[in-house]
Amino acid sequence: MTNSLADIEEAEVILVIGSNTTENHPVFGMKLRRLARRKGTRIIVADPRKIDLTEDAFLYLPIKPGTDIALINGMMNVILREGLHDEDFIAEHTEGFDEFRKVVEKYTPEYVAEITGVSSSDIEKAARLYGSAQRASIIYCMGITQHTKGTNNVKSLANLALLCGNIGKPGTGINPLRGQNNVQGACDMGGLPATYPGYQQVANDEIRKKFEDAWGVKLSGKVGLTVVEMGDAALSGDVKAFYVMGENPILSDPNLHHLEEALQKLEFLVVQDIFFTDTCKYAHAVLPAAAYAEKDGTFTNTERRVQRVRRALNPPGEARDDWWILCEVARRMGYEMSYKNSEEIFEELRKLTPQYAGITYKRIETVGIQWPCPTEDHPGTPILHVGKIARGKGLFTPIEYKPPVEQPDEEYTFILTTGRNYYHYHTGTMTRQCMVCNFYVPEPYLEMNPDDARELGLNDGDAVKVCSRRGEIELKVKLSSRMKRGEVFSTFHFSEARVNLLTGSELDPISKIPEFKVTAVKVVKP
Amino acid sequence: MLVKINGQEYEVDQGTTILQIAREKGIYIPTLCYLERVSPIGSCGLCVVEVEGQDELVQACNTYVEDGMVINTDTPSVKAARKAALEKILEKHPLDCPVCDKAGECKLQDLVYELGYEERISHKVVGIPLLKEPPVSYSTPGIKYYPSRCVLCQRCVTICSEYVGREVLVVNEEGDKPRIEPLYADRCISCGECLAVCPVGALTENVSPLKVRPWQKKVSRTVCPYCGVGCVLELNVGDNRVVKVTVDESIPPNYGTLCVKGRFGFEFINSEKRLKRPLIRKNDEFQEVSWDEALDFVAEKLTAIKESAGPDAIAGLASAKCTNEDNYVFQKFMRAVIGTNNVDHCARL
Known part of the structure; x- marks a missing residue:
């Protein structure tokens, strides 16, 4: 997030796009709800599903999956047409505006309405709301990123924020909600194929030298493989061994038949986890790890806040x-690699990670610190880009809408989107052991519009088979008026109906993220 | 503007209540129903104070200060009124403290002890049935509800409607005794905010089979293992089991709030299904082995593949569930020990 969870209170308008906030980031979702109800903050929700938060939204835009770029271009078209953009900010703090403007001109509300399914008047309304607010914030999540155009979706949101100067102030910003407790930290720590801790490039000779000196060993400058590419490489035989720590790719990765084959082909798979997950079935060695409650260390949350994790019991x-x-x-x-305790590791990593350099266990004993925190007397950074965009000038990127890779056809008539629900988490390894979570959602389900169900002769709770071009699963249908016609939704929490047998492994060319949010499927009686 | 409390003058801002000023200045006023996070409820009557020039005592929680106000928080009439308010609550509340989960962290228990009404309890209150009514069904299985322990403070009702925005609970005035009811149970999201604010044992935690007294447990502050909001929470542990999750209202980013997973999703930690010993596949079956054997096996296999096929033939997945320290060591292991940058995790999934 460019901003903090707390300063959202200062926003007059909040655009929530591709984030089912009340279910996936519930405590922050409660806050949004509270701001709308008690403070009159105007929330615009853009989502294919009529999610819970729409109850408290000022405006709901029922967008077709994968048409986000068109919607945002359409909003920017109106903002420019009506002169709601921030000319001073654009002149002083940005570059690439003219070229960007040319692309946006084509996206009239009428043209965009055709693509997105959102009425042109609602597109205008959304544009005026966002464009006339003194402070407006953008909240997004995997509904924006999990597309083959994910990177461009995010850049479009950046265009929108720059256009109205909504950056570098409380109540503004471009704010991705990170989905997992320490996904921010795992990225910060260099759990990525191109970067060392602190997003320092492995391909940069000077940087590599720094890490070679620190670790006392020669390092490779060749950028590694991303998670989905690893599966492909295992299948082709280029990769022969996997070391998996605390992940369950056999439920979470796309196109699972493909991954199953890949895992079977490995010469060696070692999995380190707290449970015998479905991935362990393919392993040659399984190592029992301590859970978060049994560990000392730190997690970094979505607002870049580094917080202490403490050992509460014995593993x-x-x-x-x-x-x-x-x-x-x-x-x-x-x-030789040995540490007395987690603090000793933290002391080593902060010397190599500029953003963490000023953070110590002592400083975060009670309240966490938000990076960047370069020195021990630095208070941390709740808001990025204050006074000046970090890269110098904010870059406008002209972006054209392109449809998702997978399209429904006569056979595969529905668009499936996937995600999580409120009661479960990711591959269910933890929540499916919990009584309250299972009480509410004991089994997998497919959310479907009641009219679609009627046409297929389906009643609530009927078993259905969902097939894509890659696989099929069986589960119960759940009629839900929050679904539009022609769209269905399911979660990836359940090993008995692995929705990722259906999803495809087409990736965004830059972020290498799979298109989980658009899969063409058919729904039939089993 | 200026106000005088117990003879001392204070400079105060407009729009603050007597209670807020008193707390800020360190002047003690007892409360039962008051919650900082929501508007004043004013149901318990314990925070009464005397304002000179007014005939009746006023509630400090919902009376705003005015310029020149003279306030007394500790006069005989204030003391008598508080005593009467507490007695009224105690007359309805069973003294089943020995079997109540809340004992030791009960606000009512603390108030009785603190305000010292032993003589009243001995001749009037003791003798009421210990627990008139067994627990009744509530809006979530995470919480056990004992209506007869309820003191009708309405903290739960207010936090649910004002703070969480779900409006599940109502005060049902029908029948011989008003009571809290989860009338709109289908709107409940099991966040447990009501449980967290219940001052007595009317709402108690229903997930952990093991219960321990406050002085027998260890409380560790840590971070929730689920989504990226990173709520700070406290694991209450007894006998090496998590028995309850509590929260400190003063700590960001969640300031006391949790969701169903943060509050009630802790059973996996003590699950019988946890991996307890290293396993190695032998003749297509997993066998428990010692750490030494497992670690030697992993190291040998990885070394052999690295030597025969090169370091890039090995790939590793770090984890968004593990700590920064674990992830740092993992990528260091892949890069410095294996010699590859084939390291990623589920950030994209």
Whole structure:
């Protein structure tokens, strides 16, 4: 997030796009709800599903899946036409405006209405709301990123924020809600194929030298493979071994038949986890790890706040800290790596990670600090780009709408979107062990518009088979008026109906993110 | 503007209540129903104070200060009124503290102890049935509801409607005794905010089979393991089991709020299904082995593949569930020990 969870209170208008906030980030969702109800903050929700938050929204835009760029271009077209853009900000803080403007001119509300399914008057309304607010914030999540155009979706949102100067102030910004407790931290720490900790490029000789000196070993400058590419490489035989720590790709990755084959082909798979997950079935070695409640360390949240995690109880049996296990394997492979405790690791990593350099366990004993925090007397950074855009000038990117890779046809008539629900989390490894979560959502389901169901002769709770061009699953249908006709939704929490058997592995060319939000499927009686 | 409290003058801002000023200045006024996060409820009558020039005592929680106001928080009439308010509550509340989960962290218990009404309890209150009514069904299985312990403070009703925005609970005035009812249970999202603010044992945690007294448990502040909001929470642990999750209202980013997963999604930690020993596949079956054997096996296999096919033939998935320290060590392991940048995690999934 460019901004913080707290300063959203200062926004007059909040555009929530591709985020089912009340279900997936519930505590922040409650806050949005509260702001709308008690403070009169105007919320615009753009989402294919009539999600819960629409109850409290000032305006709901029922967009067709995968047409976000058209919608945002349409809003910007209106903002420019009506002169609601921030000319001073554009002149002083941005570049690339003229070229960008040319592309946007084509996206009239009428043209965009055809693409998105949102009425031209609602597009105008949304544009005026966002464009005339003194402070407007953009909140987005995987509904924006999990497309083959994901990177361009995000850049479009950046265009919108720049156009109205909604950046670098409280109540503004471009704010992705990170989906997992420490996904921000895992990225910060270099759990990515192109970057060391702190987003420092592995391909940069000077940077690489710094890490070679720190770790006392020669390092590779070749950018590695992303998660979906790893599966492809395993299938082709280029990759022969996987080391998996605390992940369950056999439920979470797209196009699972493909991944199953890949995992079967591996010469060696080691999985380190707290449960015997579905991925463990393919493993040659399974190592028992401590859970978060049994660990000391830090997590970094969606607003870049580094917070202390504390050991509250002892791990079961012989389960050990993940870092301890890795150090022991390293030692046996001839590389001495040992730490007394997690704090010693943190001390090492902060010396190599500029954004974390000023953070110590002592400083975050009670309240976490938001990076960048370059020195020990720096208070941390709740808002990015204050006074000046971090890269110098904010870059407008002209972006054309292109349809999703997969389109419905005569056979596969529905568009399937996937996600999570409020009661479960990711692949269900944790929440499916919990009584309250299972009480509400004990089994997988397919959300479908009642009119579609009637046409197919389906009643609520009927078993259906959902097939895509890649696979099929069986589950119960749940009639839901929040679905539009022609669109269905399911979650990836359930190992008994793995929705990712259906999804495709077409990736965004830059972020390499799969298009989970648009899969063409058919729904039949089993 | 200026106000005088107990003879001392204070400079105060307009739009603040007597209670807010008193708390800010360290002047103690007892409360039961008051919650900082919502508008004043004013149901318990414990926060009464005397304002000179007014015939009746006023409630400090919902009376705004005025310039020149002279306030007394500790006069005989104030004391008598508080005593009467507390007695009224106690007359309806069973003294089943020995079997109540809330004992030791009960606001009512604390108030009785603090305000010292032993003589009243001994001759009037003791003798009421301990628990008139067993727990009744509530809007979520995460919470056990004992209506007879309810003191009708309405904290739960107010937090649910004002703060969470779900409006599940109502005060049902029908029958011989008014009571809280989850009338709109289908709107409940099991966030447990009502449980967190219940001052007595009317609402108690219903997930952990093990209960421990406050002085027997260890409370550790940590961060929720689910979504990216990163709510700070406290794991209450007894006998190496998580028995309850509580929250500190003063700590960002959640300031005391949690959702169903943060509040009630902790059973996996102590699940019997947790992995407890290293496993190695032998003759297509998993066998428990010692750490030494498992670690040697993993190191040998990885070394062999690295030597025969090169470091880029090995790929690793770090984890958005693990700590920064774990992830740092993981990518260091892949890069420095294996020698590849084939390291990623589920950020895209």
